[in-house]
Amino acid sequence: MHHDSLFGGQRLLPAVRHPKELERLLKTPLAWLVLLGGRLGQLQPMVKLAADHGKRVLLHADLIDGLKNDEYAAEFLCQQIRPAGLISTRVAVIRKAKKNGVLAIQRLFLIDSGALDTSVELAKQAQPDLIEVLPGLLPQWIREVKDRTGVPVIAGGLIRTREEAAAALEAGAAAVTTSRPDLWDGHRA
DSSP, rough: OOOHTTTTTEEEEEEHHHOHHHHHHTTTOOEEEOOOOOEEHHHHHHHHHHHTEEEEEEEGGEEEEOOOOHHHHHIIIIIIOOEEEESSSHHHHHHHHHHHEEEEEEEEEEEEOOOOOOOOHHHHHHHOOOEEEETOOOOHHHHHHHHHHHOEEEOSSSSSSSHHHHHHHHHSSSEEEEEEGGGGGTOOO
């Protein structure tokens, strides 16, 4: 998968949690967005609303209130909520997403070099379509995860400025996720 085709050239993925934030995005040209969990009962209407506006939702499976984070939950999400992708730290969830033809994004927290090695091993087991690296402020680690796994990387977490977003992209991230609305505007390629 080449970067430009990955999210149709969109390099900044807005991350939202509440319906109000989602509504704000519906008016923008951004086609891909991240939904950071939320209440189980709100998911279906939110994903449907987004889809009705031509948006594609990457759903954060680990942050859903009222749903256990396991493979049965993943199956339910894929088949009933039907997002474009699922984001999770868990290998079982990643495998289930792949089996259901949903974009599988494995979230890795890089706290130290031990975590880096463990994360690379986990990714090799799960074989996700994409890896989300947190925090996204570590350009050299983004590059290393990408090189060691051969999987495209999204940078997430703690990215607050355009410069930080640009540095992550420069380091080889396919895209950057951010919940800061001031960074959402005007981001295509």
